[in-house]
Amino acid sequence: xxxxxxxxxxxxxxxxxxxxxxxxxxxxxxxxxxxxxxxxxxxxxxxxxxxxxxxxxxxxxxxxxxxxxxxxxxxxxxxxxxxxxxxxxxxxxxxxxxxxxxxxxxxxxxxxxxxxxxxxxxxxxxxxxxxxxxxxxxxxxxxxxxxxxxxxxxxxxxxxxxxxxxxxxxxxxxxxxxxxxxxxxxxxxxxxxxxxxxxxxxxxxxxxxxxxxxxxxxxxxxxxxxxxxxxxxxxxxxxxxxxxxxxxxxxxxxxxxxxxxxxxxxxxxxxxxxxxxxxxxxxxxxxxxxxxxx
Numbered sequence: 001x002x003x004x005x006x007x008x009x010x011x012x013x014x015x016x017x018x019x020x021x022x023x024x025x026x027x028x029x030x031x032x033x034x035x036x037x038x039x040x041x042x043x044x045x046x047x048x049x050x051x052x053x054x055x056x057x058x059x060x061x062x063x064x065x066x067x068x069x070x071x072x073x074x075x076x077x078x079x080x081x082x083x084x085x086x087x088x089x090x091x092x093x094x095x096x097x098x099x100x101x102x103x104x105x106x107x108x109x110x111x112x113x114x115x116x117x118x119x120x121x122x123x124x125x126x127x128x129x130x131x132x133x134x135x136x137x138x139x140x141x142x143x144x145x146x147x148x149x150x151x152x153x154x155x156x157x158x159x160x161x162x163x164x165x166x167x168x169x170x171x172x173x174x175x176x177x178x179x180x181x182x183x184x185x186x187x188x189x190x191x192x193x194x195x196x197x198x199x200x201x202x203x204x205x206x207x208x209x210x211x212x213x214x215x216x217x218x219x220x221x222x223x224x225x226x227x228x229x230x231x232x233x234x235x236x237x238x239x240x241x242x243x244x245x246x247x248x249x250x251x252x253x254x255x256x257x258x259x260x261x262x263x264x265x266x267x268x269x270x271x272x273x274x275x276x277x278x279x280x281x282x283x284x285x286x287x288x289x290x291x292x293x294x
Contacts, residue, residue: 021236038222052207055204069194070187072190080176086176090173125149129143
């Protein structure tokens, strides 16, 4: 009676352990599947990070090239500025000579009036008129002054055009200012290109950091799933050992097994269990074969 109860108890335990072994194997396989998925994701993200780093380096090189171009264009602009300054000095010198002659004829020096100062006064008055600052009689007065300014500008330009030296100086100044403006535009274009490359480099850097964090997260998940898979596999092995220990006890209680087929199967189980106990790694097929032996 006691042996029968013990046998029933062992049989229940055997079924429970077999169920646990199946559960652990399923859990292990599930975690192994997740490990493979996280490995693929991590590797893909790391590949993207490497590509993004190349983009960062490329934009850095472009930025450095543009910065070098900015320095070159600034040097050209600096030379153009010198030409403008020299041309203005030449024009002022010619105008001073003309003013000195006019002063000698008039006998006294009046306040110096230039085309530039007249245009500046005209623009100021025109702006004030648009703002409604001059109304009524004052408006008429201002309109007359603006007309006089235009007339005087034409007279002064005609007088300067008649003076060969002044005309030449003005021509040189115009050419120098055109060159100066062109050089300044080139500086701005190069500086803008350098800034765009710098901004894009920073954007790529941010993307590198973001993708790298995702890759590290995938790696953490990979390690976690691998750890869980190893733990489930360990419990699976322990369950198999317990299962076969119970089966050995049941066989001992049932007496010696008969038949070559049973002896062969038992020998095969012992061989597999010996490999398992010695620390050798069994294939999935061998482990499932162990679990099937009853």
